[in-house]
Amino acid sequence: MARYYQPEIETAPREKILEIQNEKIVRQVRHVWDNVPYYRDLMMKKGVTPEDIHGVEDIKKLPFLSKSDLRDAYPYGLLGTDLKNCVRIHSTSGTTGKRVVAFYTQHDIDLWEDCTARAIVAAGGTEEDVVQVCYGYGLFTGGSGLHGGSHKVGCLTLPMSSGNTDRQIQFMMDLGATILCCTPSYAAYIGEALAEQGYKPEDNKLKAGIFGAEPWTEEMRRDIEKKLGIKAYDIYGLTETSGPGVSYECEEQKGMHINEDHFYAEIIDPDTGEVLPDGEKGELVFTSLDKEAFPLLRYRTRDICVLNRTPCSCGRTHVRMSKPMGRSDDMLIIRGVNVFPSQIEAVLLKEGYTPNYQIVLDRERNTDTFDVYVEVSADQFSDLMSQIQKMEKSLESALRTMLGIGPKVHLVAPKTITRSEGKAVRVVDKRKLHD
Amino acid sequence: MAITQISLFLMNQPGQLVDAVGTISGAGSNIRAMSIAEANDFGILRAIVTDTDKVCDVLKEKYLVTRTPVVAARMDDRHGALYPILEALNENNVNIEYMYAFTGTGPEEAYVVLRVQDPETAEAVLHAAGIETLSDDSLKI
Ligand SMILES: [Zn+2]
Numbered sequence: 179m180a181r182y183y184q185p186e187i188e189t190a191p192r193e194k195i196l197e198i199q200n201e202k203i204v205r206q207v208r209h210v211w212d213n214v215p216y217y218r219d220l221m222m223k224k225g226v227t228p229e230d231i232h233g234v235e236d237i238k239k240l241p242f243l244s245k246s247d248l249r250d251a252y253p254y255g256l257l258g259t260d261l262k263n264c265v266r267i268h269s270t271s272g273t274t275g276k277r278v279v280a281f282y283t284q285h286d287i288d289l290w291e292d293c294t295a296r297a298i299v300a301a302g303g304t305e306e307d308v309v310q311v312c313y314g315y316g317l318f319t320g321g322s323g324l325h326g327g328s329h330k331v332g333c334l335t336l337p338m339s340s341g342n343t344d345r346q347i348q349f350m351m352d353l354g355a356t357i358l359c360c361t362p363s364y365a366a367y368i369g370e371a372l373a374e375q376g377y378k379p380e381d382n383k384l385k386a387g388i389f390g391a392e393p394w395t396e397e398m399r400r401d402i403e404k405k406l407g408i409k410a411y412d413i414y415g416l417t418e419t420s421g422p423g424v425s426y427e428c429e430e431q432k433g434m435h436i437n438e439d440h441f442y443a444e445i446i447d448p449d450t451g452e453v454l455p456d457g458e459k460g461e462l463v464f465t466s467l468d469k470e471a472f473p474l475l476r477y478r479t480r481d482i483c484v485l486n487r488t489p490c491s492c493g494r495t496h497v498r499m500s501k502p503m504g505r506s507d508d509m510l511i512i513r514g515v516n517v518f519p520s521q522i523e524a525v526l527l528k529e530g531y532t533p534n535y536q537i538v539l540d541r542e543r544n545t546d547t548f549d550v551y552v553e554v555s556a557d558q559f560s561d562l563m564s565q566i567q568k569m570e571k572s573l574e575s576a577l578r579t580m581l582g583i584g585p586k587v588h589l590v591a592p593k594t595i596t597r598s599e600g601k602a603v604r605v606v607d608k609r610k611l612h613d
Numbered sequence: 614m615a616i617t618q619i620s621l622f623l624m625n626q627p628g629q630l631v632d633a634v635g636t637i638s639g640a641g642s643n644i645r646a647m648s649i650a651e652a653n654d655f656g657i658l659r660a661i662v663t664d665t666d667k668v669c670d671v672l673k674e675k676y677l678v679t680r681t682p683v684v685a686a687r688m689d690d691r692h693g694a695l696y697p698i699l700e701a702l703n704e705n706n707v708n709i710e711y712m713y714a715f716t717g718t719g720p721e722e723a724y725v726v727l728r729v730q731d732p733e734t735a736e737a738v739l740h741a742a743g744i745e746t747l748s749d750d751s752l753k754i
Contacts, residue, residue: 559677562710564710594624
């Protein structure tokens, strides 16, 4: 039976949602114009003023913001209110050298936590539940985002943060955690660790998991669901838009409902910037409708998605977005061929491997080298060298078929692939060092 | 009556081998025989050890471990002793995946460890040729 955290909003008729959005966007554009000179300049360059914005129909007149704007405006250039009104910051990991610092007022935190609370309730959460949050806490939005939502729902919250798997398992089993929140790769890892300790999927009390913050595939979802004996829900968000909870899955597991009372979504052609009709694949763009401290308008996420406005059987009326099919940032160009790490993951799962892998790219004599390191599991290990080499060869050929380019596969011992903050390091691109 | 060999997956990294051997010795076990196969990124350590069950439990915490039944054929520790063993297997089309040898506790006594597809057949072939093989019990592992 479907349950909602804020039924009046989550199941509101479309006209009602549009009305809310229209009212909020007019106020929000005025707020940004008055308080964010960086964006006001962009608007003036485009010849747009707040008087031109009468509703969401006019959002397409506004200029885009991209990651490079965030870098240029670092740290205060996109701040929408006095610092004295802000209560917190969060930041991206900055692994690509593009650190983003996002600011929050108490109002912003509240609306964000409403969003994650909706996600938890959509995953079946009630005040009876024990929510184990093993997203990283701290600058990363994952930990505190789900933590806040869990409080709002009234769940018993286990603020574990990431890492220390033995302790995670001990608390999970001793306190009977029912909902697990972490990255999908860490969920799979916990599943493996549970099995290693002799636990069967039915030995834990978990019923659901809310997993996000990194790309994952349907194959990986089924793998995690089987290992943990749960239903696995996807959640989406970016530090730039607040954090996880911008959209989330319901029990249908067919796309993530976007919290449209707070975020307006568009799909654009990444090359021309033109808004594409519903159902077409393109870059996802978000406009924050009511954030005070970090009110990004038309922020280009780089995520390639499709929007689906067909009614959902769960009763929620908010538009659904597909799982991002790739990120232009994630796309690797290897010897001229486009490769998404998610394709490699799909092959690994299909071939019976764990999704623990790492891609290493380098350059030798002006040619890209392409190596994939994959962890072997106990049931795959053989005392015969020939057997292991055969496994490597057959995985190489499966990957070549999928990608159109052949990597060298290296099977490695379990738990040898680097993880940072519970997030697997998927790509090590050493080619940049040579450029 | 084959004997039990343990195999470990080791990464080609400094410290892996010494750590693995230290773990076996920490479990109070004696390594009766061992060999290592190496590839570019990894190696497989194969060993015949005492207290196999206990050693496996301890090793499993840190390594991929697998147990394999192998044949240990007895030979005299003298010139030409290995030949009749291999000859008997060859004549009966028993293919050897890999092998290594160790000396026994008695004087002039040695054993060759044979990894074959079907240890039972291999042992029957050897017994028919008058060659003795070891069991876990006789080796006290
Ligand atoms: Zn739904």
